[in-house]
Amino acid sequence: MNEMQSAALPQAKPEEIITLLFVDDEANILSALKRLFRPFGYRIFTAEGGAAGLEIMARETVDLVISDMRMPEMNGAEFLEKVRDGWPDTVRILLTGYAEIGATIDAINKGRIYRYISKPWEDNDITLTVRQALETKLLEREKTRLEALTLKQNEELKNLNATLEDRVKARTEEVRQTMGFLEVSHEKLKKSFITSIRVFSNLIEMREGRMAGHSRRVADLARTLAQRLGMKDAEVQDVFLAALLHDVGKIGLPDRLMEKSFSSLTSEERTEVVKHPAKGEAALMALEQLHGAAKFIRGHHERFDGLGYPDKLAGLAIPLGARILAVANDYDAVQLGTIVNKRLNQNEALAYIQEGRGNRYDPTVVDAFLGKMAKPVAESAETRPEIMLSSGQLQAGMKLSRDMMGNNGNLLLSKDYVLDAQLIGQIKNFERLENQLFTIWIYAKKGD
Known part of the structure; x- marks a missing residue:
C-alpha cells in the first residue's frame, strides 16, 4: 500500500519543497519514518517494495531515497542500483542490519549509496544524516547551476570580445560620419548666414x-x-x-x-x-x-x-x-x-x-x-587658380571663385557658391531680362 503526505518546508518556496521516498516491506518501519520526518516539512512518499518504489520514482521528482536492505523480490542493493541508473542525482541511503555487511558492501559498490544506517537507528542520527545529505545535494545542485551559468557567461564574453573590436570600429566610423555630416551642415549654415548678411547689406545700399x-x-x-x-x-x-x-x-x-x-x-x-x-x-x-x-x-x-x-x-x-x-x-x-x-x-x-x-x-x-x-x-601657395567664363560656359557643380556682382555693384551670388542647372538657367534669364552679360569667375580644375 502506498501512502503520501505533503507539507511545505518552513520559509521555503513551493518549488523548493524536498521530496523523500521511504521503501520497506514492513509497514511499521514506514510509519515510524513518516512520523519522524513529518515535522520537518518534507514531502513524503512510501513504497512497500522495490517495484512500487520505481513506479513512484518514474512519476515524481524525488530528492532522497531511504531503502531497507532485506526485501522480497528485489533487495535494497538491487533497488538502489536501479535508482542510480535511472535517477543519478537522487541521494541514496540504505537501512541495514548488523548481519548484512556483505550485502551492504554490494549496495555501496553497485548503488553507490551516500551512506548506510544500521537498524535500529537513533532518531537524531538518521535525521541529521538526511539533513546533511540534502544540504550536500543542494550544494552540488547550486554548484552545477553556477558552473553552467559561468560557462554560458564565458561563452557570451568570448563572443563579445570577438566582436568588440569590430563593434568599436563600426561605432567609431558611425561617429566620424556623423561629425562629418555635422561639419558639412555647419559650413553650409555658415555660408548661408554670410550670404544673407551680404544680401541684406546690398538692400541697405x-x-x-x-x-x-x-x-x-x-x-x-x-x-x-x-x-x-x-x-x-x-x-x-x-x-x-x-x-x-x-x-x-x-x-x-x-x-x-x-x-x-x-x-x-x-x-x-x-x-x-x-x-x-x-x-x-x-x-x-x-x-x-x-x-x-x-x-x-x-x-x-x-x-x-x-x-x-x-x-x-x-x-x-x-x-x-x-x-x-x-x-x-x-x-x-x-x-x-x-x-x-x-x-x-x-x-x-x-x-x-x-x-x-x-x-x-x-x-x-x-x-x-x-x-x-x-x-x-602675397597670395598663398594654396590659392586655387581661377578662370573667367560666360553664362553659356557654366556647368553644374562649378564653384564661384569670386562674388558675382551686377552692373550696379549689387551682390548676386557669393564666392564659393556651387552652381546647379537651375541656378545657371536663372543667370541666363536674368542676363536677358537686364540686357547685360555677367563676368563669372570659377575655380579652375586641375589641368585647365
Missing part, C-alpha cells in the same frame, strides 16, 4: 546709388586688416560682418540726409545722423551671432583722440574691430563723397587716411593699412 558695393569693399579691406593685425578667426569674422552691416542704423534716416556728405550737414542734421552707430548696434542685438559685430558697429565712428561719436571713446578704449572699421570705411567713403563735399581719388584717399593717423585713427591700424596698400599680401 539700394537707398543711394552711389553706395553700391561700398559695404562689400569695406568688408574685404577690414577683414584683411584684421588678419594683418593678428586678430583671432572669430574676431576677424565679427569685423567682416560689422563692415557689411555698418550702415544698418541709417535705414530710418530721410533721403535728404542720405544724399548729403557729413561735412555739409547742419548742426541739427548731424545730431540726427550721429545716432546711427548706436541704432545699428541696437538693431543687431537680438541676434546672438552678431553681438560682436554690433559692438564694432557702435564704435566705428569713434576717434582715436576722443572726439568721435556716440560715446567719445579714445585710444585703446575703442574696440580694435571698430578702429579697423573706421579706417576701412573712411577710405572708401571719401572716394564716394559721403564724408567731404567732393570725391577723392585713390591717392587723395590714401593721403586723407595718413593725415588722420593719431587723431582720427589708431596709428597701428593706419600703418597696417598703408602697408597693405603699398604691398598687398
Whole structure:
C-alpha cells in the first residue's frame, strides 16, 4: 500500500519543497519514518517494495531515497542500483542490519549509496544524516547551476570580445560620419548666414546709388586688416560682418540726409545722423551671432583722440574691430563723397587716411593699412587658380571663385557658391531680362 503526505518546508518556496521516498516491506518501519520526518516539512512518499518504489520514482521528482536492505523480490542493493541508473542525482541511503555487511558492501559498490544506517537507528542520527545529505545535494545542485551559468557567461564574453573590436570600429566610423555630416551642415549654415548678411547689406545700399558695393569693399579691406593685425578667426569674422552691416542704423534716416556728405550737414542734421552707430548696434542685438559685430558697429565712428561719436571713446578704449572699421570705411567713403563735399581719388584717399593717423585713427591700424596698400599680401601657395567664363560656359557643380556682382555693384551670388542647372538657367534669364552679360569667375580644375 502506498501512502503520501505533503507539507511545505518552513520559509521555503513551493518549488523548493524536498521530496523523500521511504521503501520497506514492513509497514511499521514506514510509519515510524513518516512520523519522524513529518515535522520537518518534507514531502513524503512510501513504497512497500522495490517495484512500487520505481513506479513512484518514474512519476515524481524525488530528492532522497531511504531503502531497507532485506526485501522480497528485489533487495535494497538491487533497488538502489536501479535508482542510480535511472535517477543519478537522487541521494541514496540504505537501512541495514548488523548481519548484512556483505550485502551492504554490494549496495555501496553497485548503488553507490551516500551512506548506510544500521537498524535500529537513533532518531537524531538518521535525521541529521538526511539533513546533511540534502544540504550536500543542494550544494552540488547550486554548484552545477553556477558552473553552467559561468560557462554560458564565458561563452557570451568570448563572443563579445570577438566582436568588440569590430563593434568599436563600426561605432567609431558611425561617429566620424556623423561629425562629418555635422561639419558639412555647419559650413553650409555658415555660408548661408554670410550670404544673407551680404544680401541684406546690398538692400541697405539700394537707398543711394552711389553706395553700391561700398559695404562689400569695406568688408574685404577690414577683414584683411584684421588678419594683418593678428586678430583671432572669430574676431576677424565679427569685423567682416560689422563692415557689411555698418550702415544698418541709417535705414530710418530721410533721403535728404542720405544724399548729403557729413561735412555739409547742419548742426541739427548731424545730431540726427550721429545716432546711427548706436541704432545699428541696437538693431543687431537680438541676434546672438552678431553681438560682436554690433559692438564694432557702435564704435566705428569713434576717434582715436576722443572726439568721435556716440560715446567719445579714445585710444585703446575703442574696440580694435571698430578702429579697423573706421579706417576701412573712411577710405572708401571719401572716394564716394559721403564724408567731404567732393570725391577723392585713390591717392587723395590714401593721403586723407595718413593725415588722420593719431587723431582720427589708431596709428597701428593706419600703418597696417598703408602697408597693405603699398604691398598687398602675397597670395598663398594654396590659392586655387581661377578662370573667367560666360553664362553659356557654366556647368553644374562649378564653384564661384569670386562674388558675382551686377552692373550696379549689387551682390548676386557669393564666392564659393556651387552652381546647379537651375541656378545657371536663372543667370541666363536674368542676363536677358537686364540686357547685360555677367563676368563669372570659377575655380579652375586641375589641368585647365
